[in-house]
Amino acid sequence: MRQWPALAVVLSGTLLANLDVFIVVVAMPALKQGLHLGGAAQQLVLAGYQMTYGLGLVPGGRLGDHFGTFRVFGAGMALFTAASAACGLAPFPAFLLVARLVQGLGTALMVPQVYRAAQSLFTGAARSRAFAVTGAVMGLGALCGQLLGGRLLSADPYGLGWRAVFLVNVPVGIAALAALPWAARAAAAPARARPHGRGRLDLPGAGLTALSLCLFLTPLMTAGYSGLRGGEPAAALASVLTLAAFLRYERRLELRGGNPLLPRELLRCPGFVRGLALVALTNCGLNSFVLTLGLMLQEGLGWGPMATGLGILPTAGAFATASLLAPVLRVARSRLLMGAAAISAAGYLGCAATAAAGRTAWLLVALGAAGAGLGLAVAPALAFTLRTVPDGISGAASGVVSTVQQLAAAVGVCLFGTFFFALVHAGAGIPAAFAIVTVANVTTAALSGVLAATVPPDRVPAHGDEPGRAAGGIPGTGRARP
Template sequence: MVLPTRTRHPGVLLAVLLSAQFLAQFDFFVVNVTAPALHRDLGAGPTALELIVGGYAFTYAAGMITGGRLGDLVGHRRVFVLGMLAFTVTTLLCGLAANPAQLVLARLAQGLAGAVMVPQVLAVITRVFPADARAAALGWYGVAGGVGSIAGQVFGGLLLRADVLGLGWRVVFLVAVPVGAIAAVLAARLLPSHPDPADRSPADRSPAEPGRRTRLDLPGALGVAGSLALVLVPLAMGRTQGWPAWTWLCLAATLPVAVLTGRRQRRLSALGGQPVLELSLFRVPSYTAGLIAGVAFMGYFASFMFTLTLLLQGGLGLGALGAGLVFAPMGLLYTTTSLLGARLVARHGRPVMVFGGCVTAAGLLLLALRLLAAPQSPGLAWVLGALALVGVGNGLVLPQLVGAALVGVRPHQAGIGAGMLTTTQQFAGSAGVALIGALFFAVAGDAPTGTDYAAAMTCSALVDLALILVVVTLVAVTRRASRRAAPHPVSPR
């Protein structure tokens, strides 16, 4: 498939698409640096702060699959524009919140809006960009997500320190409003308008839609959201509340709810319906391997960002701005190697990703060994050196994981494939923060000193190292498998 003739500026089109990924990640991470200000200025207690951070993560993850399916059914341009407008409005509501309850509700709605717009990014890239441009576009997708994550930490701290117009914590939300509004207007003009499912050509139509319109599987969407809620809510709130009985009951109910949802999805698919989960994608080896590798990577990345912030502020005594600036070199190196990664993979294949994973592993190991050797004063230079390796390695791995997972997905499955992929990654990030964060706090204790923070970071870094080794192994295994099979034109070999 080639770019439509009306799309004369593919670079601008890609920038508009990637603004959604950047904004979603920025708003997820920027709240981390606002917690003290929210407590001081808005009166947000511990439970409210958990919901402000975790509520966004939950609705974002729970709505992602449904958002992807909506794009397939209704049209990616229409859903992207509506999602971007909703994200802009809810971001404005976050900045105008007068009390913690209003901010919590606005954050829940903001996460849901993000879940509507973000799956359309990968879907449009997969459907619209030709093979010779798709790998680079997917690489930029990884850049946008990573830079958004780092910018949330760094730029958020700078905004709070500058106290623009005396707005305090509100500025971290309000700064994104004009960006979202401009992106929505440009998207309505630039994004290609794909036909409705009933009007697509037979070659681009799902077997489940033989020339007729299909409806969204609402029971399936509720089942998926419920399954995720039963895991994410207790993981997000259980530690601070002492793991009461309801958290264990929710976790125990996850499996039966997930099994029932899966059975309904298979039955609906067998009857020729359009289930919210496309289970047939798991028969595509590249998609399954890429999805599992993405889960391991995001479990490591989100938890590492979280625990490292705790080490920098609690263990090394840095403020929000200082801690944010420590992330800047890692973010710059990540951006650089992300841009180089697509070309390197196109030329040398997946060994580049294996090498990148090993560099990340070396950075994590260096950090752990330094904290073991000098827990009381590890030295900021050592930390920055380890983070430099992590940034270089991450840039060679993460953007290419997205392309490797979606390479075998057919065009009519692009939206749901992207939705399932991003949902599992978001879920992995939330679960990683909860589980590895719980390990961190357990090792650090109730009144941690600098040495306690170092010990806790060492343990979490070693767990993150194990997750990265899983990613490296999966990439290496799928590389060998792809060499035995006929390569896809856009697949990194």
């Protein structure tokens, strides 16, 4: 049972990672006024954090395989905490921008360790519950970002203004670092919690994947806030070519007996690639929906920061609750995922209809439905994706899953965010633009439902062993013991 408190310590990284995205969205008007940020600087404050976060996830996961979950998590948390203090004390815009980039790097080290801990410390039903708790903490982070950001800006403690939204991370980070040595000792007993080898790190592979992701993410991160500007096709082509070079290098390195950043064994794990597609569709819809919802409540309905946070409460609360509920439902995984897609699609349509009609009370009900559908999808999708990944490459798998989540969020914000701003600039009111974009967002739920229909009909892991476990299989491999 000591594994659960150990997981709770690393889950603080997931909480802070999600909180820091949404709390800055709420605080942006205060940041604009307090530091006199121009349009480009505002984009970089939002996108720079997500950029370095996305770039470092795969190397961050692989570092966990080499040096251990808790050691790498501690380095990431220390970096994130120091950068948060620097953000809160920033005297001018450039200082804030650099500190936000460092914050993203710290997050990239932390987040893959959360999935790695859930994968390596638990098996069977307990692992499914660990993924469910992880999904609930993701929703809690989004909720805290909105509510806490609104509360801090309204209360203005000690006259800190916008600085409080960054400084609030510091005590949480210090507490997590203080508890980390105990958590590492508590989790040290199972052999699977230890690092799986310290071969030479794949630095060329890390450089190639970072370059490919940078070329892909840069136009997406800025397009969501400033619109498409014409350079995206060239950047996308360069990203694909760099990715091809990365995959070729990784294959040759593995054939030479090296330790690649992306082991080919990972892509051959049954269901891994299909699970990544499910994770991508869920995150594409979730992130774009929450961000356009925040814009609609603040700018369309004229709600203040605190009221906006309360308005998003049904979505984040239902998301967290449904994430915890998913593992205890006695429903086949494929049916659960299809049901989750149907509920989230109905929620999206309800949000669109009630926002366009100006029915605030019914909008809140629809927001709860959308959050519940998305929450029901998270834990089963993660469990399906990682269920056959061997423990020795669980860090690499965690980095890939986290990167796909971040890329999907960027694509969603770009596609649906640009569509939203184009409608507003064309003369549509913000509530009407939100309604149209939310209807378009139904496509992500529909596609995830279609994909879920192809998931093998094994039961949710909370009520049945994962493949390879019932007959004394090797954890995480799907293979029987010799």
